[in-house]
Amino acid sequence: MAVFNQVEFDNHEQVVFCADEASGLKAIIAVHSTKLGPAVGGCRLWHYAKDEDAVYDVLRLSKGMTYKNAVARLPFGGGKSVIIGDAKEIKSEALFRAFGKHLERLGGSYYSAEDVNITTGDVMMMHKETNYVLGLEGKSGNPSPFTALGTFLGIKAAYQHKHGHQDLAGVKVAVQGLGAVAYGLCKYLHEVGAELFVTDINQASIDRVVNDFGATAVGIDEIYDLDVDVYAPCALGATVNDNTIPRIKANIIAGCANNQLAESRHGEILREKGVLYAPDYVINAGGIINVYYETKPDGYNEVDATKHVEGIYDTLTEIFARSESEQKSTHIIADELAQEIIEQGL
Structure with a gap:
């Protein structure tokens, strides 16, 4: 699976494949651009038919976030992440904490948040391992x-x-x-x-x-x-x-x-x-506009x-x-x- 040949690859700055055997985590993080600021975009949990579909989705969504954040005039670049699996079966604190550890390793180039099949509660579990998440309960909350x-x-x-x-x-x-x-x-x-x-x-x-x-x-x-x-x-x-x-x-x-x-x-x-x-x-x-105000x-x-x-x-x-x-x-x-x-x- 050649990422560079993907139709949705648009000179993304970084594409990271994440795995954790103990929790069953399989995820992809795509940082499209950090020109206006750290890449920000939600995490989607989806049961993709094949890995190539997940790559296609995360590349396309992350570029969309670059444009979304720019037109909304936010000091954010664009990024996105996907966790591969059935939300009804794989969700666990261990899974989200493992994902949080991967976010932490990126050192702030990408901040995640809730998206399809991800709740603010799930984000709070990621937050136990990293500060590189937004949309936190008690702050901007549910977007x-x-x-x-x-x-x-x-x-x-x-x-x-x-x-x-x-x-x-x-x-x-x-x-x-x-x-x-x-x-x-x-x-x-x-x-x-x-x-x-x-x-x-x-x-x-x-x-x-x-x-x-x-x-x-x-x-x-x-x-x-x-x-x-x-x-x-x-x-x-x-x-x-x-x-x-x-x-x-x-x-x-x-x-x-x-x-x-x-x-x-x-x-x-x-x-x-x-x-x-x-x-x-x-x-x-x-x-994403609402989430931005959490960073003020x-x-x-x-x-x-x-x-x-x-x-x-x-x-x-x-x-x-x-x-x-x-x-x-x-x-x-x-x-x-x-x-x-x-x-x-x-």
């Missing part, structure tokens, strides 16, 4: 509510750009994936009168949103065919692809999932179809963190306007904005 807020505001910004107003009452939104962030997003949408259509691989998650917010449950594959205004991908990535684009009827795609476009060219296809796409690493930056010398301040998250609305408004004036897809404009910030500094 999910802030990611949900940013995603909701991003949908409002997209609707404002597309329709000239941001009143979401009666607007039909298809939400794919109902994890902690998506639940918070559904709550915000329900409170402003949006009509929700939801799906998830976990029936309990569906039932909760249906019961709490009057959402309509649909099949996993049916979500793409709905006649809705907004498609909100909130599960894993690459759901906007050659197979789904012809089926998606929404004229706005805005959700909290990472790496929503299967390939870069899909962003241009969306633009040509008149679909407004909110670049994923811009709209879902609320969590005077301590975490939720009011300041929330104000910064609210800036996602303005950033997306700028990206949408530049996309229209320059006749480029929104994800290309976002990438160019990130590259400008990385080159020029914050």
Whole structure:
């Protein structure tokens, strides 16, 4: 398995393979860039079909974090980590402490945090072995509510750009994936009168949103065919692809999932179809913004963190306007904005 030949390898500064026989830990840490500061990005625990899939994921996600942190104007570089395995089977204090020891060996070039299948409690177990973790209980804590807020505001910004107003009452939104962030997003949408259509691989998650917010449950594959205004991908990535684009009827795609476009060219296809796409690493930056405020010398301040998250609305408004004036897809404009910030500094 040649990392340098991986399609997602982008001159990453460091890729580290970690193992611990006693706890069963198998993990990969990817540091994409430390130009703006130490690499920061969450740890994902996933049952990858093969090791190559894990490498692909961590390389792609870590580059995304470089761009996410830059556009959010955070003094962080980009990194990510993945632990390979079934979350229902391998989680243990020994596993997370072993992972914490590997983080410690990197000496601060990378800080980890919670992500898919990783809780703040898991991060606290890593913290027993290292200080190179963020999103700690008693400090910034769970980032999910802030990611949900940013995603909701991003949908409002997209609707404002597309329709000239941001009143979401009666607007039909298809939400794919109902994890902690998506639940918070559904709550915000329900409170402003949006009509929700939801799906998830976990029936309990569906039932909760249906019961709490009057959402309509649909099949996993049916979500793409709905006649809705907004498609909100909130599960894993690459759901906007050659197979789904012809089926998606929404004229706005805005959700909290990472790496929503299967390939870069899909962003241009969306633009040509008149679909407004909110670049994923811009709209879902609320969590990492909140985590940043944990690092402030005077301590975490939720009011300041929330104000910064609210800036996602303005950033997306700028990206949408530049996309229209320059006749480029929104994800290309976002990438160019990130590259400008990385080159020029914050």
